[in-house]
Amino acid sequence: MSFSHPQASRKQPTHNSKTLPEIDNHTKHSQAGLLSLIPPHSEPYKHSDTHQNIHLKPLSTPITSPNTSIHTHPPHLAHSIPCKLNWGVTLMMTAIHLIAFLFAYTYWSWSAVGVCMVLSFLTGCIGVSMGMHRLFSHRTFKVSKQISYIIGLFSTLAFQGPIAEWVARHRMHHAGSDTHEDPHNVKRGFFYAHMGWLLYHNDHFNHPNKIKAYSRDILQDPVLKFMSTRIFMITAQCVLALLLWLIGGMPWLVWGTFVRLAINYHSTWLVNSAAHLWGYKTYPTNDEARNNWWVALLTWGEGWHNNHHAHASSARIGHKRWEIDITHWMILLLAKLGLASDIKDATQKPKKKTAKIN
Numbered sequence: 001m002s003f004s005h006p007q008a009s010r011k012q013p014t015h016n017s018k019t020l021p022e023i024d025n026h027t028k029h030s031q032a033g034l035l036s037l038i039p040p041h042s043e044p045y046k047h048s049d050t051h052q053n054i055h056l057k058p059l060s061t062p063i064t065s066p067n068t069s070i071h072t073h074p075p076h077l078a079h080s081i082p083c084k085l086n087w088g089v090t091l092m093m094t095a096i097h098l099i100a101f102l103f104a105y106t107y108w109s110w111s112a113v114g115v116c117m118v119l120s121f122l123t124g125c126i127g128v129s130m131g132m133h134r135l136f137s138h139r140t141f142k143v144s145k146q147i148s149y150i151i152g153l154f155s156t157l158a159f160q161g162p163i164a165e166w167v168a169r170h171r172m173h174h175a176g177s178d179t180h181e182d183p184h185n186v187k188r189g190f191f192y193a194h195m196g197w198l199l200y201h202n203d204h205f206n207h208p209n210k211i212k213a214y215s216r217d218i219l220q221d222p223v224l225k226f227m228s229t230r231i232f233m234i235t236a237q238c239v240l241a242l243l244l245w246l247i248g249g250m251p252w253l254v255w256g257t258f259v260r261l262a263i264n265y266h267s268t269w270l271v272n273s274a275a276h277l278w279g280y281k282t283y284p285t286n287d288e289a290r291n292n293w294w295v296a297l298l299t300w301g302e303g304w305h306n307n308h309h310a311h312a313s314s315a316r317i318g319h320k321r322w323e324i325d326i327t328h329w330m331i332l333l334l335a336k337l338g339l340a341s342d343i344k345d346a347t348q349k350p351k352k353k354t355a356k357i358n
């Protein structure tokens with residue numbers, strides 16, 4: 001069964017050109033960016049590398065399915081698939097939240113809060129925002145393999161699922177944002193988009209072949225493939241928890257693991273829920289993604305989500321001066337240190353060569 005074109009069921013933008021003066025240009029960016037997110041049949045996932053490519057891609061380019069042999073429900077039925085509770089994830093989430101809530105006050109100390117903040121930065125900003133999102137999912141900048149493995153370790157310690165699965169589901173989200181092809185479709189309600197989608201089995205999105213098709217480039221790297229196993233993810237988290245307990249006792253264990261995970265889970269999830277419901281649109285994308293300042297503050301810049309959906313291949317997500325994007329600053333810092341290159345920035349004007357072609 002083949003995948004249908006995710007855009008086929010999309011509604012047209014409802015915004016007018018008075019409030020969104022850049023409508024024509026950025027609609028092109030948005031749609032071309034979306035096309036580039038669909039993984040091809042046999043090649044590793046690639047984004048459009050330059051603005052030039054984005055401009056030159058015809059909007060009517062047919063989308064190919066990642067793998068026609070994948071058995072999934074047709075999109076119009078995906079929403080009605082009976083959802084079976086995933087007891088493993090549900091119990092784990094309950095335990096993490098309960099321990100964080102019940103013991104945060106008992107084991108409070110300044111050093112424990114400090115450890116929580118440092119690890120939140122390393123796993124949330126570097127691991128999730130810079131790593132799983134802007135590097136592994138969208139390839140918005142380049143680093144050496146060694147640096148990508150270090151970033152991948154922080155991604156793993158965020159404990160938001162194996163890297164390949166996170167990347168695959170995020171690419172599915174962009175390919176079918178706010179439709180039945182979106183794993184956390186906000187049209188199913190705030191709670192479902194926020195965390196409800198994680199608590200249920202859904203074969204439509206979790207089929208191993210579909211995950212593989214959407215994360216082929218990650219799985220082609222043997223180290224990232226190994227890091228994408230559940231056993232590695234759980235072991236790494238347990239080793240970190242043990243180290244925290246050995247060094248700082250219960251306060252460091254509780255705050256460095258359980259409180260950190262609970263806070264960072266909800267910060268990340270707010271991008272899928274709040275930033276698809278509340279905020280403003282700078283670009284007329286065909287989805288509900290919004291720029292939300294308080295989600296951006298909680299997520300190191302990820303809350304400028306309308307900007308991101310319009311320009312998914314840009315490493316810079318805060319496009320206006322005041323749209324603070326700490327992750328982008330960290331990527332620029334990596335570049336200054338000679339550790340990152342080819343940083344894509346949607347706010348930079350296309351090169352002259354592109355203008356001539358157009």
Ligand SMILES: [Zn+2]
Nearest residue numbers: 173272289305
């Ligand atoms: Zn989104």
Ligand SMILES: [Zn+2]
Nearest residue numbers: 170174308312
């Ligand atoms: Zn994204």
